[in-house]
Amino acid sequence: MRNKNKISNKERDKQLTLLFKSLYEVSQEVRMVRTLLENYLIWKKDVKKFTKYLQEQEEKREPEAGKAKPSEGSGASKASSKPSKAL
Numbered sequence: 001m002r003n004k005n006k007i008s009n010k011e012r013d014k015q016l017t018l019l020f021k022s023l024y025e026v027s028q029e030v031r032m033v034r035t036l037l038e039n040y041l042i043w044k045k046d047v048k049k050f051t052k053y054l055q056e057q058e059e060k061r062e063p064e065a066g067k068a069k070p071s072e073g074s075g076a077s078k079a080s081s082k083p084s085k086a087l
Contacts, residue, residue, distance in 0.1 A: 007015075041047045 041050050
């Protein structure tokens with residue numbers, strides 16, 4: 001008997017095809033929104049202002065990423081992290 005939870009190759013192919021079609025449609029929508037935003041910024045003559053704003057936001061995010069808790073060390077024991085004198 002076949003396992004009821006197992007799907008056939010044909011069904012798997014159909015699901016993958018549907019997934020790829022959906023991803024393509026989403027990518028087209030994202031492309032359209034990007035084009036609309038770019039055209040709006042050009043129309044409003046706000047490209048430099050918007051670019052400056054994005055750079056400021058990125059600069060604000062960089063220090064926050066650096067504030068993440070530093071690692072406690074490499075995990076090596078203290079004895080093994082000292083230089084060896086016996087050689």
